[in-house]
Amino acid sequence: MLGLFGTLDLARRSLQTQMTGVEVTGQNLANVNTAGYSRQRVNISSSPDLLTTAGPEGTGANATGIQQIVSDLLNSQIQSQASASGYANAQQTTLQTAQNGLDEFLNGSGATTSTSATGASTSDSGLSGQLTALFNAFSSLATSPSPSSQQAVVGAAKNLATTFNNISNQLTAAGADADKSLSNDVASANKLLSQVADLNSEIAQAQGGGGNANDLLDQREQDLENLSQLTSITTSTGTNGSVNVSIGGQTLVSGYNVSDTLQTYAGSNGHLLVQTGTGVNLSLTGGSMQGTIDARDGTLATMQGNIDSLASNLITAVNTIQNSGYNSTGGTGNSFFTGTNSATIGVNAALTNNPALIQVSGSATTGGDTSLALQISQLATSTQAGLSGQTFGDYYGATVTGLGSALSDANTQVANQTAVTNMLATQRGSVSGVNTDEEMTNLMTFQRAYEASAQLITTINTMMGDTLAMKTS
DSSP: OOHHHHHHHHHHHHHHHHHHHHHHHHHHHHTTTOTTOOOEEEEEEEOOOEEETTEEEOOOEEEEEEEEOOOHHHHHHHHHHHHHHHHHHHHHHHHHHHHHHHTOOTTSOSSOEEEOTTOOEEETTSHHHHHHHHHHHHHHHHHSOSHHHHHHHHHHHHHHHHHHHHHHHHHHHHHHHHHHHHHHHHHHHHHHHHHHHHHHHHHHHHHHTTOOOHHHHHHHHHHHHHHHHHSOOEEEEOGGGOEEEEETTEEEEETTEEOOOEEEEEOTTSSEEEEETTSOBOOOOSHHHHHHHHHIIIIIHHHHHHHHHHHHHHHHHHHHHHTTSBOTTSOOOOOSEESSSTTTOEEOHHHHHOGGGOOOBSOSSOTTOOHHHHHHHGGGGOOBGGGTTBOHHHHHHHHHHHHHHHHHHHHHHHHHHHHHHHHHHHHHHHHHSOOHHHHHHHHHHHHHHHHHHHHHHHHHHHHHHHHHHHHHO
């Protein structure tokens, strides 16, 4: 049998066990608002029985470990969802920048709007309105030729050219912003890879020495989820609790070491892509890096190409007609537009300085002839082979519609991914999160058990005193 001293030791170990429970509960309560914290639980098991003539006799209980309550399945799902959310958010950000560059109110707010034949809502202050203003100015010149109407044509053309230039500059800036964002993401990813490798080492040291690495495991999980937001990752379990990380099929973290890093390089279109530090080009499949790349090289590049095509075809169409005519004094030799695309389009400086040099007469000798001005004004409703058989306005409307559709899809994806992320976070919270009511109940349970153990020690102490008094009496 245990005897007085054995029972006293039982009570001592019970005090330690209940105190451990209080400490773990306090740790949970202290971290109730800590992002990424997983609640912990003290595991208590009975001590080995003591064989006596009366049969096995219990010897109390011991705290055998502090367990972290986590779901590896939920953590894996959240990592995967982080990549999908990062991708959708990056696309949304890049396309919103492009929308601002177009200076169009896709939702029909903020300015007077008109609707093209394609059904796209465009603002009169944007490119669509400037195109209409140019063709209307040529129409006025055809019906009422005068210095003021010539000046109006040049003014409308300059405004249109400036709008083209601004849109091209802003789209170019959007591409540059996307490159900058990609570079920042690569730098962040490299930092996270280094942190994961360091945490692998710290976790191995803590667990190897019989210590508790639960908080380090939480930190590593947070780093892996943050890394997943940047790019899709593949993880595998290594030795001593370490995690190996691969991106695009290339192992970047192996155990306690960063075996390779990420870097950017200039692709064939002059924009940045991602490769390993050792020069292996990567095919990323998710995360904000790939979302930025796809938006930049997809919708954004298509839009830039369409705007350039619109400018190029306009330059050709107007110059072809205007260059075939004569100005009011029978002179020739001045193209109306200069440049070749949206970035370089401009109005001939000679016409800007002297609008009377506009060549809209079909005859070198017939005064007052403005037949070519009428032909140019009719380009507003003429389909263009170089624009897929569409008019200038409809082609631009289709471009705006394409951007609006892509942005709408991105917005929908962001909303959907947010809903899924919140659902998974709620599920993980029910498993790993700290419930204040539950922890307060546990705290009272351990407190009462501690008080009972202390009372047992007091009782044994009294019995030992009684025993010693019996011996001296």
